[in-house]
Amino acid sequence: MIYKIDFTYSDEITVINKKQFDAHIRLYEGYINKFNEIEEIFEEGDSERDMANATYSKFRCLKKGANYSINGVILHELYFQNLGGSLSEPSTRTAEIISNYYGCVSDWTEDFIATAKASRGWAVMAFEQRTGKLMNVSLDSHSDGNIAYYAPMLVLDVYEHAYFLQYGDNKNEYIRRFMQNINWQVVDERMELW
Ligand SMILES: [Fe+2]
Known part of the structure; x- marks a missing residue:
């Protein structure tokens, strides 16, 4: 069982308005609920493990859903946490x-x-631990593009749900305003560990 973190909208968040923020939080909560629902199915032993099949099986769907939802939770938490800064530089x-x-x-x-701009899901600045390199990583969904051994430092949600209510199809403007609203203090703290 995982629990949600409470994120509160504040005036410091300038990249998205409250309506956009609230809609986004509801999606985040949905990922928490789905992950817990899947875990319950595993715990109850109702996953049809003995029918596991890579083309189609309930077990496969549950595994895929668990991966998608937990990544959705983690990436959203990192994203919400690194919003709301006013410093233009790290x-x-x-x-x-x-x-x-x-x-x-x-x-x-x-x-x-x-x-x-090139991503359909997320842009992530991360340390890749195998090579020790800092890199900008492109994800097309929560579960498509993550590098197995990477540690995210800065996370930007570029799914359409992240900006469409407020920006319509002007994704570039949303990205531009995000870059002015990065909480570099949070990023600096994450970087301290590396
Ligand atoms: Fe999102």
């Missing part, structure tokens, strides 16, 4: 790390924006 330490991999922060910014 801390010196974070900027140095970014610059080590991208040359300078503005090149990283260009790459992150392009990654967001």
Whole structure:
């Protein structure tokens, strides 16, 4: 059983309005509920494990659903947590790390924006632990594009549900305003661990 984290809308969140935020939170809660529902089915032993089949089976659907919903929960929590900042730049330490991999922060910014434009689900700045590299990763859904051994540092939701109520089809404007509203303090804290 997993529990939701309570996220409260505040004036500091400028990239999306409250209506857009509330709609988004309802989706997040839906992923929590579905993950718990799937776990209950596993616990009750009603997963038809003995009928497991890679073309179609209830067990396969449950496994796919568990993966999709838990990633949906994790990515949304990281996204909500890294909203609401007013600093246009990361801390010196974070900027140095970014610059080590991208040359300078503005090149990283260009790459992150392009990654967001090119993605149907998420853009994620992450450390890839196998190579030790910082990279911008493109996800087309919660469960399509994650790298097995990566650690997300900054997360941007670019699913249409994240912006369409407020921005219509102007995804670029949503991305532009997100870049001005990153909570770099939260990102800096995540980066401290690496
Ligand atoms: Fe979302």
